[in-house]
Amino acid sequence: MSALRVVAWLVVLVCAVGAQSFVVGSKNFTEGRLLGEIVAQYVRATTRLDVEHRADLGGTMLCWKALREGEIDCYVEYTGTAWSIILKEQGKTADPLRAFLHVQHEYRRRHDIEWMAPFGLNNTYVIAVRRAVAERLGLTRVSDLIGRGAALRARFTPEFVEREDGWPGLRAHYPGLDLEPLGMEHGLVYTAVANDEVDVFDAYSTDGKLLRYDVVLLDDDRGFFPPYQAAPVVRGEVLRAHPELRDALSRLAFTIDDRTAMALNHRVEVGGERFADVARAFLRERGLIADDGRVPQAAPARDDRGPLFTLWRDRGRIGVLALQHLGYVALALAITALLAIPLGVLVVRVPALRAALLGGASVIQTIPSLALLAFLIAVPWVGLGEQAAIIALVLYAVLPILRNTVTGLESVDPVLVDAARGMGMTPRQVLWRVRFPLAIRTILAGVRTAAVISVGVATLAAFIGAGGLGQPIVTGLYLNDTGRVLSGAIPAAVLALAVDGVLGLLTRVLTPRGLRE
Amino acid sequence: MVRQPRYRQFSGVFIAREDRVRDNDAMIRLERVTKRFAMPGRADVVALDCVDLDVARGETVCLIGASGSGKTTALRLVNRLVEPSEGRVVVDGRSVAESDPVALRRRIGYVVQHGALFPHLTVGDNVGLLCALEGWPAARTRARVEDLLDRVRLPARDFAERYPKELSGGQAQRVGVARALALDPPIVLLDEPFGALDPITRRDLQDEFVDLRRDGDRTMLFVTHDLAEAFALGDRVALFDRGRILQVGTPDDLRDRPADEHVATFVAHHAGGVGR
Numbered sequence: 181m182s183a184l185r186v187v188a189w190l191v192v193l194v195c196a197v198g199a200q201s202f203v204v205g206s207k208n209f210t211e212g213r214l215l216g217e218i219v220a221q222y223v224r225a226t227t228r229l230d231v232e233h234r235a236d237l238g239g240t241m242l243c244w245k246a247l248r249e250g251e252i253d254c255y256v257e258y259t260g261t262a263w264s265i266i267l268k269e270q271g272k273t274a275d276p277l278r279a280f281l282h283v284q285h286e287y288r289r290r291h292d293i294e295w296m297a298p299f300g301l302n303n304t305y306v307i308a309v310r311r312a313v314a315e316r317l318g319l320t321r322v323s324d325l326i327g328r329g330a331a332l333r334a335r336f337t338p339e340f341v342e343r344e345d346g347w348p349g350l351r352a353h354y355p356g357l358d359l360e361p362l363g364m365e366h367g368l369v370y371t372a373v374a375n376d377e378v379d380v381f382d383a384y385s386t387d388g389k390l391l392r393y394d395v396v397l398l399d400d401d402r403g404f405f406p407p408y409q410a411a412p413v414v415r416g417e418v419l420r421a422h423p424e425l426r427d428a429l430s431r432l433a434f435t436i437d438d439r440t441a442m443a444l445n446h447r448v449e450v451g452g453e454r455f456a457d458v459a460r461a462f463l464r465e466r467g468l469i470a471d472d473g474r475v476p477q478a479a480p481a482r483d484d485r486g487p488l489f490t491l492w493r494d495r496g497r498i499g500v501l502a503l504q505h506l507g508y509v510a511l512a513l514a515i516t517a518l519l520a521i522p523l524g525v526l527v528v529r530v531p532a533l534r535a536a537l538l539g540g541a542s543v544i545q546t547i548p549s550l551a552l553l554a555f556l557i558a559v560p561w562v563g564l565g566e567q568a569a570i571i572a573l574v575l576y577a578v579l580p581i582l583r584n585t586v587t588g589l590e591s592v593d594p595v596l597v598d599a600a601r602g603m604g605m606t607p608r609q610v611l612w613r614v615r616f617p618l619a620i621r622t623i624l625a626g627v628r629t630a631a632v633i634s635v636g637v638a639t640l641a642a643f644i645g646a647g648g649l650g651q652p653i654v655t656g657l658y659l660n661d662t663g664r665v666l667s668g669a670i671p672a673a674v675l676a677l678a679v680d681g682v683l684g685l686l687t688r689v690l691t692p693r694g695l696r697e
Numbered sequence: 698m699v700r701q702p703r704y705r706q707f708s709g710v711f712i713a714r715e716d717r718v719r720d721n722d723a724m725i726r727l728e729r730v731t732k733r734f735a736m737p738g739r740a741d742v743v744a745l746d747c748v749d750l751d752v753a754r755g756e757t758v759c760l761i762g763a764s765g766s767g768k769t770t771a772l773r774l775v776n777r778l779v780e781p782s783e784g785r786v787v788v789d790g791r792s793v794a795e796s797d798p799v800a801l802r803r804r805i806g807y808v809v810q811h812g813a814l815f816p817h818l819t820v821g822d823n824v825g826l827l828c829a830l831e832g833w834p835a836a837r838t839r840a841r842v843e844d845l846l847d848r849v850r851l852p853a854r855d856f857a858e859r860y861p862k863e864l865s866g867g868q869a870q871r872v873g874v875a876r877a878l879a880l881d882p883p884i885v886l887l888d889e890p891f892g893a894l895d896p897i898t899r900r901d902l903q904d905e906f907v908d909l910r911r912d913g914d915r916t917m918l919f920v921t922h923d924l925a926e927a928f929a930l931g932d933r934v935a936l937f938d939r940g941r942i943l944q945v946g947t948p949d950d951l952r953d954r955p956a957d958e959h960v961a962t963f964v965a966h967h968a969g970g971v972g973r
């Protein structure tokens with residue numbers, strides 16, 4: 181009897197363990213997502229764990245946060261990123277092994293998170309040169325560029341131009357390097373290369389697009405670029421509970437080198453294949469899973485049937501994102517109105533504050549929205565995600581509402597204000613019974629402007645992992661999938677028009693009848 | 698033309714300044730009031746220059762004079778919309794400088810040019826606004842509004858729900874007067890209430906004003922550009938000129954006993970419309 185009971189318990193236990201899930205997250209760019217998909221499929225095929233792949237989770241900080249909070253169990257990280265962004269190490273190292281061991285050690289010690297063996301690829305910066313130019317000038321190494329600046333047209337991504345581990349560091353590391361690079365968006369560089377308009381540019385060393393163009397990748401002969409080795413990182417707790425994971429993941433070690441990564445990225449980005457298909461094909465070709473391995477779930481793939489098709493296919497998801505989008509806008513507007521309208525009243529009553537408040541709001545308005553977001557996520561108590569998005573929206577919406585409140589209140593006919601005061605109305609009554617109702621139309625016009633701006637700015641929320649209609653836009657940009665970009669952009673535009681229309685109606689309803697045309 | 702017999706019973710009070718100062722029945726008194734407006738970067742504007750004026754309880758005094766002579770400023774001193782630079786303003790025995798402006802103004806009706814009705818409120822709400830602010834029950838306010846609108850000959854039934862933009866100029870002026878009377882104030886200040894109206898409407902309103910004056914013991918200051926209007930409506934008339942008062946007296950005084958050349962010229966010049 182008691183033995184039976186023990187067996188029953190064991191069965192329950194085994195089932196419980198068997199049903200336990202393993203959640204793989206992935207960063208929102210092609211390679212991150214692809215590697216995540218490979219991990220997910222492989223673990224699914226070779227263990228009893230119930231594997232879920234949360235693709236497109238967001239940027240580094242988002243994945244990191246999700247991992248630490250146990251929202252996901254694993255994602256693929258790069259040693260260089262861990263070194264500088266997560267561990268915030270000041271020094272530099274160009275030695276891949278040292279970097280890996282250091283990062284592994286620190287993660288284990290500080291966070292109880294394990295670095296599994298790396299995939300093999302090193303997705304670092306690389307300097308690429310058009311083959312014709314490279315052959316003519318005999319360029320094979322970065323140091324060959326020294327003294328050749330005048331003959332070469334260099335275009336670097338704005339990020340590379342700015343980053344310490346980019347151009348400024350490179351120039352210091354290779355004295356005599358005299359390129360005069362101009363900033364250019366990465367997406368445009370390839371077109372420029374194809375048109376013979378650019379000779380030298382920076383790229384990620386595993387970028388699939390490099391395969392499409394006739395370029396030579398220069399050897400970093402003096403070892404400047406930090407290593408960016410990709411490897412799965414897994415929560416220690418999960419590894420202890422499921423030791424089989426360690427075996428499974430170690431079998432993926434050194435299966436993907438730079439060239440392979442390039443080819444896989446290329447299949448998704450240029451070939452338009454599905455992530456799931458590319459991952460499965462890779463695992464099979466390598467003999468990592470048998471042909472009868474469990475069929476992974478298909479992820480939504482790129483489609484050439486146009487944005488409307490994408491829109492229709494993803495309508496459920498887009499609807500949810502649109503609601504989320506609208507929620508951000510509504511919440512931000514409510515907060516802003518509660519903030520800016522009283523501030524406007526304050527400005528009217530205390531003219532000394534005018535310059536500071538209106539000036540401040542105008543200055544905020546001029547900050548590029550991405551810069552503002554970047555600034556906000558750096559503020560410790562804001563961080564990534566929804567709060568930062570809401571705060572950014574509020575900051576942008578303040579100016580139109582504040583300005584219109586002040587203008588509205590101040591442009592009330594002075595004769596009416598005089599009459600109101602002369603009748604014996606208190607300043608408060610003059611404000612709320614006369615100035616405010618007479619200004620309401622102007623104030624609401626400000627709210628309306630703010631709302632339309634907010635719908636636009638809210639698309640940027642996706643850049644910091646807060647979702648909204650910017651999600652398909654950001655993903656589409658990463659995947660170079662115009663249809664997907666439009667499947668976010670079109671609903672966002674429609675939403676802006678709808679919000680404008682609804683607020684127009686609201687303005688009409690709220691305008692006192694005596695003031696209507 | 699209606700003559701107002703009432704001024705006669707007060708007229709004796711205003712003969713000598715010494716008498717006036719001793720008079721306790723003055724409802725409004727300006728005592729050597731000077732008002733200068735500071736103009737940044739320029740010399741001050743002297744709007745009123747050492748002006749004395751007494752208005753007895755129940756009296757109507759019309760202020761007349763050229764544009765810029767200080768009439769509006771004198772009026773606004775009474776309800777503290779303007780503070781004197783020098784001198785003192787006394788209302789009902791108390792210096793206004795020591796009164797709470799809101800409480801003071803609720804006892805002083807104020808009619809601004811063109812009515813200055815609040816465009817977002819109906820006629821009824823404009824008239825009843827002060828009653829509502831005083832916390833009157835709605836029914837009482839409504840009754841008061843009806844009564845006042847009837848008195849200015851705008852039946853509440855037709856007009857209470859209209860908005861100011863749906864009124865003619867004359868109707869708007871009437872509503873302005875009704876609004877000023879909402880709390881039945883003992884003092885009413887009227888700043889060219891019938892300005893910019895056609896002569897016929899103006900005449901109508903003047904007649905109504907005379908009727909209004911009959912009930913109650915209201916003290917009024919009435920600014921006008923129109924000498925005929927001043928003579929018709931004022932117990933006394935104060936003639937302003939560049940911040941000073943040239944003469945205060947009954948219409949007969951001004952006509953028959955002008956204080957100086959200027960007064961005589963002014964009356965002669967503007968007398969064209971003054972007939973009986």
Ligand SMILES: Nc1ncnc2c1ncn2[C@@H]1O[C@H](COP(=O)(O)OP(=O)(O)OP(=O)(O)O)[C@@H](O)[C@H]1O
Binds near residue numbers: 766771
């Ligand atoms: N707030 C002010 N600031 C500066 N100057 C003022 C102000 N109010 C009135 N003044 C000046 O004071 C003088 C008297 O003005 P006030 O309005 O009392 O004249 P008024 O007799 O009512 O004229 P009108 O018949 O044109 O209404 C004028 O010179 C005017 O410019």
Ligand SMILES: [Mg+2]
Binds near residue numbers: 768770888
């Ligand atoms: Mg005036």
